[in-house]
Amino acid sequence: MLKRYFNLTRMEFVLYLREPSGFFFTLIFPLLLMMLFGSIWGNKPFPGGNFGYIDYAVPAFIGMVILTTGISGLTTSIAAYREKGILRRFKSAPISPLLVLTAELSSLFIITVLGMLLLLAAGVIVFGMRFFGSILEVLVAFVLSTLAISALGFIPASLAPTARSGMIISNVMYFPMLFLSGAALPREMLPSFLKSFSQILPLTHVIELLQGLWLGGHLWEYPVQILVLCGVTTAGFVIAAKYFRWE
Amino acid sequence: MDGISLCVSRGEIFGIVGPNGAGKTTIMDCIVSMRKPDSGFITVLDLDPLRQRKALLKKVGIQQQESELPDRMKVWEAIDLFSCFYGNPADTSGILSRLGLSGKKESYFSALSGGQKKRLFVALSLVGDPEIVFLDELTSGLDPRSRRSMWDLVRALRDDGKTVFLSTHYMDEVEKLCDRVAIIDNGKIVAMDTPESLIRSHAFALSVVMGIPDSFNGKEIELIPGVVEAFREGGKTVARVRDSSAVIEIVKLLVDREIELGDFHTEKSTLEDVFLKLTGKEIND
Numbered sequence: 001m002l003k004r005y006f007n008l009t010r011m012e013f014v015l016y017l018r019e020p021s022g023f024f025f026t027l028i029f030p031l032l033l034m035m036l037f038g039s040i041w042g043n044k045p046f047p048g049g050n051f052g053y054i055d056y057a058v059p060a061f062i063g064m065v066i067l068t069t070g071i072s073g074l075t076t077s078i079a080a081y082r083e084k085g086i087l088r089r090f091k092s093a094p095i096s097p098l099l100v101l102t103a104e105l106s107s108l109f110i111i112t113v114l115g116m117l118l119l120l121a122a123g124v125i126v127f128g129m130r131f132f133g134s135i136l137e138v139l140v141a142f143v144l145s146t147l148a149i150s151a152l153g154f155i156p157a158s159l160a161p162t163a164r165s166g167m168i169i170s171n172v173m174y175f176p177m178l179f180l181s182g183a184a185l186p187r188e189m190l191p192s193f194l195k196s197f198s199q200i201l202p203l204t205h206v207i208e209l210l211q212g213l214w215l216g217g218h219l220w221e222y223p224v225q226i227l228v229l230c231g232v233t234t235a236g237f238v239i240a241a242k243y244f245r246w247e
Numbered sequence: 248m249d250g251i252s253l254c255v256s257r258g259e260i261f262g263i264v265g266p267n268g269a270g271k272t273t274i275m276d277c278i279v280s281m282r283k284p285d286s287g288f289i290t291v292l293d294l295d296p297l298r299q300r301k302a303l304l305k306k307v308g309i310q311q312q313e314s315e316l317p318d319r320m321k322v323w324e325a326i327d328l329f330s331c332f333y334g335n336p337a338d339t340s341g342i343l344s345r346l347g348l349s350g351k352k353e354s355y356f357s358a359l360s361g362g363q364k365k366r367l368f369v370a371l372s373l374v375g376d377p378e379i380v381f382l383d384e385l386t387s388g389l390d391p392r393s394r395r396s397m398w399d400l401v402r403a404l405r406d407d408g409k410t411v412f413l414s415t416h417y418m419d420e421v422e423k424l425c426d427r428v429a430i431i432d433n434g435k436i437v438a439m440d441t442p443e444s445l446i447r448s449h450a451f452a453l454s455v456v457m458g459i460p461d462s463f464n465g466k467e468i469e470l471i472p473g474v475v476e477a478f479r480e481g482g483k484t485v486a487r488v489r490d491s492s493a494v495i496e497i498v499k500l501l502v503d504r505e506i507e508l509g510d511f512h513t514e515k516s517t518l519e520d521v522f523l524k525l526t527g528k529e530i531n532d
Contacts, residue, residue: 019319
C-alpha cells in the first residue's frame, strides 16, 4: 500500500516537472517576477519600518505558487485523467482511484514546497531576506492555505459538466486571484474598489495571513483569514465528496 | 446486449468476433467489472466481478481498446509503476522483450507509434502475471508482421497455462488463433463453437472458381453430386461443394466437354462465409 502510494506520488511528481508549462509557471515564473520587482525596489526597509519589499513579497509569491498548483495544476491533471482515458487504464489495475488522487495531491504539495524553497533561497541569497515570525506558525498557515486553495480547485472539477468547461472556470478563478489578491502585485497598488473586491478572493486571505505571520504576527491575530480558509476547505471538500466523479 | 450466455474454460483461447458496434467491448467490460450489467450473472475465477472487484483485478490482466497514459510517461516507468500494484508481479524485462519494446524503454508514451502503444498496453496487461488475459481488439492497427508476432505471443500465453479472452473483428484472426469462438452480432451470440466446427456446420467445404466461358451452362455443374450451388461471379463460374470428390467430378465434366479453362482454383471456406451465412451481411460493411 505504502509502496504503491510512494511510487504513484513520485511518478506524478516527475510527470509534473516534465511538463514545461507546469514547471515554468509554478517554479520559475514566481521566481522571475520576484527577481524583477526585487531588482527594482530592492530590500531596503520602508521608511519608518523594519522590513523591505522582499520581506513582504516572499510570502506573497509563496501564495502565487499555492495558487498555481492548487488551481491550474490540479484542474489540468484531473482533466487529463478524465478526458484522455488514463484513468481507464488505472481502473483496470487493482488500485483505488482514491489512491491515485491522493498521490496527485501529494505530488502537487511537494511541488508547492519546492516552489517555496526556491523563493526562500533567492530571497535569502540575493536580497538578504528578513524573517520576523515563527517558523511553526508559518508552516501551519502554509498547510492550511494549500488545503484551502486545492479544495477550491476541486470545485470546478466537481461541478463543471465537462472537463473543458472545468478548465475555463478554473482560469476565471485563477487570473483575478493572480493579479488582485496581492500575489503578483502588492494589493496596496490597486484602486480602492478593486481592493475591496479582492476581499472575496480566498487567495487574498492566504497572502494576508502569510505576510502577517512573516512580519511577526501570530495566528490568533488573524481569525477572519483563518476562518475564511477553513470555510473554503470545508466547502471545497464537501462539494468534491458529493459531486466529484472520475468519469 | 441480449441474452449473452457463454462459458470459457481454463487454458483456452476464447475469441468473440463481430463487426464494430456489435457489443464486444461491452461484454468484456462487464466480465472484468468495468461496467455493471443491467441484469444477469457473471462469475470469473469463482469471483463476482461487481462485489469482489479488487480480488478479481489482481488475477486478470486487461488490455483495453481505448486507454491512454500520460504523454510524458516513459515505457519502463509505466511498466514499473503498474507492476508495483500487484503482489507477485511478472518479470518486467522479460515482458518488454517479449513484446519487442526493449529498445523503446526510454521513450515517452507520446512518442510511440500506434502499434507500439498497443504492444505497451498488452505488456501492462501481463505485468501482474494474471491467470486470465483479456485482450480487446489486440491487433487492430498493427502491421501484418506485428500481428503475427502478437498471435505467437497469445499462443505462448496459453502454453504457459493462462486463459486468453480476446475480441476482434478479424475473422482470419479467430480462425487461426482461437480454440473456441463466439460470433456476435447486434448484441447477440449468433454461433459459438470451435472455428472448424463452425465452418463445417455452417459453410461449404470448398468453393471452386473456374475461368470458363459464359456460354457453358452452369446448371450442368449443379447436377453433380456434392455440388450445392453454382453461379457466375466476376466473369467466372463459382461452384460451392461439400467435399473434394465433387471437385474431381467437376474437372471430369469440363474435360469431357472440352471446355477451355482459364483460371481454376479452389478456396476453403472461412469464418467469413459462416458470418455471411448467419447474419446475411459482410462483417466489415
